[in-house]
């Protein structure tokens with residue numbers, strides 16, 4: 001998705017502060033993003049922040065958790081930066097985040113995962129992982145079509161499946177429905193390939209459990225390859241085609257298996273074989289992928305996957321680089337994108353000025369990149385990198401770093417701004 005078809009000079013950004021630690025990390029994030037824009041463009045580009053409301057603050061002001069004015073503002077300005085929202089307790093809306101995604105048709109959850117030196121990670125070479133995960137956001141077992149054991153609906157569905165289709169389901173079962181459509185799968189994979197081409201990444205891996213769930217996850221894989229060939233033929237080559245072109249490197253114990261069962265060197269640039277396509281498309285079965293990402297992380301790059309796999313994989317990858325609390329994220333549709341902290345409201349530390357604002361700040365950097373303000377985005381990312389490398393961090397990270405200085409949320413934001421340096425031309 002290209003923001004408004006061109007790079008703007010002036011940008012109105014609606015923001016939702018969020019609940020709990022939201023106000024503290026949003027304040028830090030806005031200061032850091034403003035500083036980066038100022039440093040990168042010297043006043044020629046500017047963000048105008050516009051507060052919109054959701055969660056507890058909206059309930060106080062409008063009497064509802066997700067007012068229509070908020071949705072309208074995000075539609076109008078096409079982007080928003082969002083702090084974490086507390087899930088309202090006691091009925092009504094199930095989750096504000098799910099409601100936002102549904103209302104705005106934000107069908108892709110995008111999670112870049114990279115290592116920042118200085119952060120303590122559980123693996124030996126965390127820097128080898130640098131992936132961007134595109135998780136389908138609207139379907140799969142997450143669409144909320146489910147019925148409790150013994151409910152009228154569950155009994156009805158069980159009767160139908162047993163009587164009409166001889167399914168043999170136990171009477172005391174709860175029922176959940178998994179749906180995966182061709183249209184939703186293709187638009188997700190398209191977005192991932194467009195991103196890979198635009199950012200000159202080397203491969204897109206379709207992660208699925210199609211060996212078992214053939215007509216949902218298996219179909220996701222088929223549709224993924226189909227759309228790659230239909231829409232991006234000029235730019236993509238499949239791993240199988242590489243293999244058939246004789247471009248395969250000698251086999252070794254490192255080789256993965258695509259689901260056609262053939263060995264193929266994963267994630268290698270096709271150019272290395274003298275083939276001019278930009279992006280290699282391959283696929284991996286989800287359980288194998290969890291091994292691959294640990295054993296050979298640098299073989300993977302952009303990942304496209306259905307909802308459930310994506311949920312697990314995003315957190316597993318973030319944990320691998322020690323960054324579950326700092327991983328940024330965005331929920332993106334054809335016309336709109338909401339950039340948000342991936343953690344919750346942390347009520348246990350709210351109001352103490354000790355929360356880590358990195359997730360929201362790095363989501364803000366994704367937003368800058370999304371609108372084409374790449375220089376400002378790079379400044380934010382390198383400032384985070386330098387600051388954490390200097391072992392300046394909030395207490396959650398500092399407590400496990402050697403010789404670290406624990407900083408408050410606002411002091412950490414100041415340190416980022418101080419460490420923000422333009423690269424020499």
Ligand code: NAI
Nearest residue numbers: 084085086087097342343344345346347348349355356396
């Ligand atoms: P949580 O992510 O808020 O907190 C889990 C633990 O991580 C806590 O110990 C907390 O102090 C710590 N933590 C989280 N973010 C931190 C940060 N930036 N800096 C330092 N420490 C941090 O998860 P929890 O407790 O399960 O959920 C609390 C509320 O947040 C719930 O109402 C939940 O529904 C909501 N939530 C909202 C999300 C969103 O808006 N995207 C995502 C996850 C939860």
